[in-house]
Amino acid sequence: MKRASEVADYVVVGAGSAGCVVANHLSADPSQRVVLLEAGNRDTSPWIHVPVGYFQTMHNPNFDWCYETAPDPGLNGRSLHWPRGKVLGGSSSLNGLLYVRGQREDYDHWAQMGNEGWSWRDVGPIFEELETFQRPGGGEGRGTHGPLQVSDPRLRRRICELWIEAAKANGYPYNPDYNGPVQDGVGHFQLTVNKGWRCSSAVAFLKPIRDRQNLEVVTKSQVRRVIIEDGRATGVEVQHPDGSRAVIRAGREVILCAGAIGSPQILMLSGIGDQAHLRDHGIAVQHDAPEVGRNLQDHLQARLVFKTREATLNDEVRSLFNKAKIGLEYALFRTGPMTMAASLVFGFMRTRPGLATPDIQFHIQPWSADSPGEGVHPFSAFTQSVCQLRPESRGTITLQSADPLVAPRIDPNYLATQTDRDTIVAGIEIARELARTEPLKSAISEEFRPRPDVQGYDEVLDWARMNSTTIYHPTGTCRMGPDDGAVVDPRLRVRGVQGLRVADCSIMPEIVSGNTNAPAMMIGAKLARMVQEDRRAGA
The missing domain is CATH 3.50.50.60 (FAD/NAD(P)-binding domain)
Structure with a gap:
């Protein structure tokens, strides 16, 4: 050495x-x-340089500090991987x-x-x-x-395009460059990929x-x-x-x-x-x-999962044959699912009138998992992740x-203010509204997480406390x-x-x-x- x-x-x-x-x-x-x-x-591991390699490197002590937070009162005493x-x-x-x-x-x-x-x-x-x-x-x-x-992504999936159309149907404009003069709207993420x-x-x-x-x-x-x-x-x-x-x-x-x-x-x-x-x-x-x-400060994300009637990336990576096809496509053309970022589609939105700029961000993923390092769910599904952009809560x-x-000890102190609680509940409800809007509605077979019977401010907030996680910021x-x-x-x-x-x-x-x-x-x-x-x- x-x-x-x-x-x-x-x-x-x-x-x-x-x-x-x-x-x-x-x-x-x-x-x-x-x-x-x-x-x-x-950084010699090939998994670092293949875009989708974060599935292999996160939570791996060869690459990750693998921090754990202290039990957080705002998350009903849960600890999170950081x-x-x-x-x-x-x-x-x-x-x-x-x-x-x-x-x-x-x-x-x-x-x-x-x-x-x-x-x-x-x-x-x-x-x-x-x-x-x-x-x-x-x-x-x-x-x-x-x-x-x-660069722009080399991968698109229909479920994400349907989400964009549902967002547009709800009045959110398509934005071709959220890193340009205006952040508002929906569209496709830009990636640190060459x-x-x-x-x-x-x-x-x-x-x-x-x-x-x-x-x-x-x-x-x-x-x-x-x-x-x-x-x-x-x-x-x-x-x-x-x-x-x-x-x-x-x-x-x-x-x-x-x-x-x-x-x-x-x-x-x-x-x-x-x-x-x-x-x-x-x-x-x-x-x-x-x-x-x-x-x-950190961005806390609520990850809503919806089962779908059509195949998503969950299905594409389920069999060895499909994995081989994905690997071959990447090897030959540097395209396909192995070029995938954590999310394909974004949304920058406001939870209430009068805000000067968006206060929530959506990350839309054509797959679902409990954690990027733990593998996808064994069913067709996609994820709407929503986070509050400017949390008031402060930790230590x-x-x-x-x-x-x-x-060190990490105390994030999530959801410690009323504004933070109101914002995450509002973000979840916006995600649900988008899922119930055509053309996305017809592609969804089931509201999986949270269940449809989770209703009202208190129940939605409790679901957020029990299920939200860091978005690593x-x-x-x-x-x-x-x-x-x-x-x-x-x-x-x-x-x-x-x-x-x-x-x-x-x-x-x-x-x-x-x-x-x-x-x-x-x-x-x-x-x-x-x-x-x-x-x-x-x-």
Whole structure:
């Protein structure tokens, strides 16, 4: 196993969606030495690169941290699996490949909260620079020369097209580009897929620069803590699989890109967090920062399943013969079900009049399963997944142990506010209404989950509590803000410690209205830009 050099200018912790972008941009200057550390393995498994491979990688400890939440009162005491990528590329190597920037108003709101430089006018061009949108003609604000390949799906299924028609019959417009000027409407998802292969952050941002002499990418190296001397981050302590430890010094900065769970955990293990909590675990306090690990937000999804009168992907993958046909189609043409993302069709809608922007998102899947990692149901069915885009509920990440190898405690605190409860109930009822609208209605043989006899606000809410699950978008635990209580300032510098920044979805003051992979990459690129600006300015 390769071991990192003992000294670098920048040490980047976490080779995930944001970390790969940070390493790419900072190492573009050959005078700056960058070490990128990843706790997981290299992305050599073919299941990572085949789009539908998330069925094999999620919940697999070779690729996934396999986190579990604490029992959640809002879910009637249930615990949830929280997959997070533990491999080169991070969660972009095992996610559902959906490319969603979020609403422009999300970023304008961040700026209105005092985060200068984070409005849509500031970040929109970064999204554009990162991507190559492969659709002929592109579109307003869409990139054509970036390393991240974004494409339309190579797979369509009739049940999803019927859902679109039912939505249109209910007054929802067809939107050919929800990443364009307007998010509202229904249509087909865009994917981080290039010619039938997954385009993870590692593929897009590391693979093309693997020969740079000033960049070291080191896997199987878990960071135990940031080393802080005289109020400055000077390096990290790393643990290797054999149990040995090493110190890697950072001449300029340490940059945490370990995600909304990993980054606050590392900060707390390093002595940055609520001082009482740190002392409870015997950790010397370097800086009292009570908000580290707070402000946790996630999109909770209610997955409604409908049995159908016509075949769906559940049927296509049931026999060995059909599986062989699917495999052959992919091998010959890079098309078919093996190119499938987690969902084919989207809907961005409002649950009530007066909302300025959509507050719920639908993910429509031509298959059904209890979990993507557990296989499909043994009957013809499809799924309407609906989630609240801007939850008010806030949870926490806290330490369970001072041992870095022990996962932190995750308390999502789902459905803790009346608005969140009202929104998920309304979303479920909209899904039911769409299912009872032609032409979709005729294709459905049974409302399977929930059953038709689940009626009224209280019963629907209880069903949601017993059946909803994460849609894998944890954010907010190292909140960015202009106030002294925020964990990082608008330039993503950790308050109270010099030479230390955070760049991942943990910095979001409020979760974006959509999937979080694309925003994570934008955050990485913006961080690198700010680091370079500050270096030139001598800051």
